[in-house]
Amino acid sequence: MASQNRNPEIRKDAVNNRWVIFSPARSRRPFDFKSKANPNPNNQSECPFCIGHEHDCAPEIFRVPPDPSSASWQIRVIQNLYPALSRDVAPPNSSAPNSTGDVAISGFGYHDVVIESPVHSVHLADLDPVGVGEVVLAYKKRIDQLRCHDSIKYIQVFKNHGASAGASMSHSHSQIMALPVVPPSVSARLDSMKQHFDQTGRCSLCDIRSNDLLIDESAHFISIVPFAATFPFEIWIVPVDHSSHFHDIDGAKATDLGGLLKLMLRKISLQLSNPPFNFMIHTSPLKDTSPAQLPYAHWFLQIVPQLTGTGGFEMGTGCQINPVFPEDAAKVLREVCIP
Amino acid sequence: MASQNRNPEIRKDAVNNRWVIFSPARSRRPFDFKSKANPNPNNQSECPFCIGHEHDCAPEIFRVPPDPSSASWQIRVIQNLYPALSRDVAPPNSSAPNSTGDVAISGFGYHDVVIESPVHSVHLADLDPVGVGEVVLAYKKRIDQLRCHDSIKYIQVFKNHGASAGASMSHSHSQIMALPVVPPSVSARLDSMKQHFDQTGRCSLCDIRSNDLLIDESAHFISIVPFAATFPFEIWIVPVDHSSHFHDIDGAKATDLGGLLKLMLRKISLQLSNPPFNFMIHTSPLKDTSPAQLPYAHWFLQIVPQLTGTGGFEMGTGCQINPVFPEDAAKVLREVCIP
Ligand SMILES: Nc1ncnc2c1ncn2[C@@H]1O[C@H](COP(=O)(O)OP(=O)(O)O[C@H]2O[C@H](CO)[C@@H](O)[C@H](O)[C@H]2O)[C@@H](O)[C@H]1O
Ligand SMILES: Nc1ncnc2c1ncn2[C@@H]1O[C@H](COP(=O)(O)OP(=O)(O)O[C@H]2O[C@H](CO)[C@@H](O)[C@H](O)[C@H]2O)[C@@H](O)[C@H]1O
Secondary structure (H helix, E strand, O other): OHHHHOOOEEEEOOOOOOEEEEOHHHHHOOOOOOOOOOOOOOOHHHOOOOOOOHHHOOOEEEEEOOOOOOOOOOEEEEEOOOOOOEOOOOOOOOOOOOOOOOEEEEOEOEEEEEEOOOOOOOOHHHOOHHHHHHHHHHHHHHHHHHOOOOOOOEEEEEEEEOHHHOOOOOOOEEEEEEEOOOOHHHHHHHHHHHHHHHHHOOOOOOOOOOOOOEEEEOOOEEEEOOOOOOOOOOEEEEEOOOOOOHHHOOHHHHHHHHHHHHHHHHHHHHHOOOOOEEEEEEOOOOOOOOOOOOOOOOOEEEEEEOOOOOOHHHHHHOOEEEOOOHHHHHHHHHHOOOO | OHHHHOOOEEEEOOOOOOEEEEOHHHHHOOOOOOOOOOOOOOOHHHOOOOOOOHHHOOOEEEEEOOOOOOOOOOEEEEEOOOOOOEOOOOOOOOOOOOOOOOEEEEOEOEEEEEEOOOOOOOOHHHOOHHHHHHHHHHHHHHHHHHOOOOOOOEEEEEEEEOHHHOOOOOOOEEEEEEEOOOOHHHHHHHHHHHHHHHHHOOOOOOOOOOOOOEEEEOOOEEEEOOOOOOOOOOEEEEEOOOOOOHHHOOHHHHHHHHHHHHHHHHHHHHHOOOOOEEEEEEOOOOOOOOOOOOOOOOOEEEEEEOOOOOOHHHHHHOOEEEOOOHHHHHHHHHHOOOO
16 A cells, blocks of 8 residues: 555544554564464574574664674664654644544654564573563663653553564564653553542552462562453562652662563463463653652553453453453462472 | 352452453353364354254343244344353442552443354344344344343443454354443543533534545445544444434434445455454443433444454553554545445
């Protein structure tokens, strides 16, 4: 379609009040899983994310360790070759609705890929805690660069693992998208946490620890199944100390988080037979808040194994149906024995 | 798990303010697609929805034509054998949060199945407009029964077609769920439409007709691709005359809707190679509003072909990425030639 050469656009209609990103470039991206049924293809020779294939990728932003002249690297942060948002269009300056209440703004933003390992067959959970911590610190470093842009309002870090979790590339990676708007789920979450704070004087995530729902803990983080988990075996990793923004994490905490994240990924892999999964870092919007902490906003990392599909009920209502009670999922995950 | 015998429960946490239905019974339901890759299995001999297998189903609520002693029928509305909500528990009477802000209420509600044809291989789009209209009227009749219950706040009609759209049964059917709470997407939609009305004095769906986005029209309905379609080739069928509640439809309009719905399903089937799809009827909450119309609320039917997956970005932000501009999708669908 001719529109594949059009710039991306972000639209909101007057009925749902929900932003949607229109991005014709996305339809050109490759899909390297042989079939959805085979989540571990061995097509290393063609993989642009493998070491030695750097020239097949969109430009590098930085690498770890940070020597661009060296042939070896541990992590690469690169531009996404098929970005949903474009860094080359003008940032939106207003979003006034037209006469029918519809809003369209330019699809300005950043869309990067974090290659988590130089080796095709190495997954995130195969790295040691320090190695996973280095990936966490790469997210932080890139966010620190992106949040300098005045037009960036929110930054979403996420990972897709396995074709049924949406991944189109099998080489271990995650993604970072910097957005010119605060997305709807984020506003709703912040509003809800603020409401709880206004009513109780407490942050809802500072109080979340519960024996029933606890899976594990480390020096600075706990892992739990949330009280109203939207998916079976959903896990939240929550910093024990109050913190609004993920990017305030330091090196020691990143390694500690790396250890707990690795443990959770190994537990779901063992218990649930290496399921496809997503993880998302839920942080706070930028600007209006910095540099101060928001007393009601507390960042966390959500892990969702993809075990059940969804259907028309969930699309219609925004309400999920979960067959597994959180207490039962937490007990199972607490008791998984890691060899 | 022992909890499979527990009653369903509806929970909301203090972070996301989103209802989730916990329903252990759901994990027992059968899956009759041989594999997700084979969306048209021929396992008629075991299908409980086929004529002659009525005894393998949960109890019948009514049939069309309405003679329960006759061996023949055209449509059956039955209870779901693995209901997400239970009609046998006490309706919730309050939803006060506990000290951590979490809410849990009893999983009261109704969950029914509409079997759209006695014959395994006949799909909804194979019926004639009057036949599709009869299915629409069966939805209305069942809603009219359910909305008498004081505790029912919203009723969601939806259809899953094909395994990737969530269907576990291949025999043509849809579902009706009656809920004791107004779900989050519905409140958000109503708030957004009310805001548009307050600002402009107009209903956002009365004004939605646009030449660019129009696909087809009938005497009482138009079909369009919405301005901010969340999915490629998403279609809305909207009544031309203002109407808040789907259940106010009459026989003539139901047949007219049947014709346009059939046409849209045939168009996506031809143009997009018989894709899996969902449809959802988006109507208004019950009680507080009836009998009067709400000037800002206008019901519609949304059809979503399942062409792309989603990933961590969408789960994290609630914001979809759509590679196809609505104007382009509308042009393609307008021009599909139905033989
Ligand atoms: N040579 C190269 N150089 C640089 N980048 C390259 C590249 N080759 C491919 N890429 C990019 O690498 C990324 C790989 O990402 P994932 O496998 O996590 O899923 P993807 O973003 O395709 O879509 C999933 O995640 C998104 C966001 O959640 C959903 O919209 C979608 O439906 C789901 O399938 C793609 O975004 C692709 O554009
Ligand atoms: N003998 C019998 N008598 C009566 N009823 C019977 C029956 N045998 C099966 N059923 C019911 O028939 C229904 C068939 O429904 P669908 O195929 O549309 O999808 P399902 O509800 O399973 O799940 C999809 O839709 C739901 C709701 O959107 C999602 O939660 C889920 O992930 C997705 O797979 C099931 O709900 C099942 O319980």
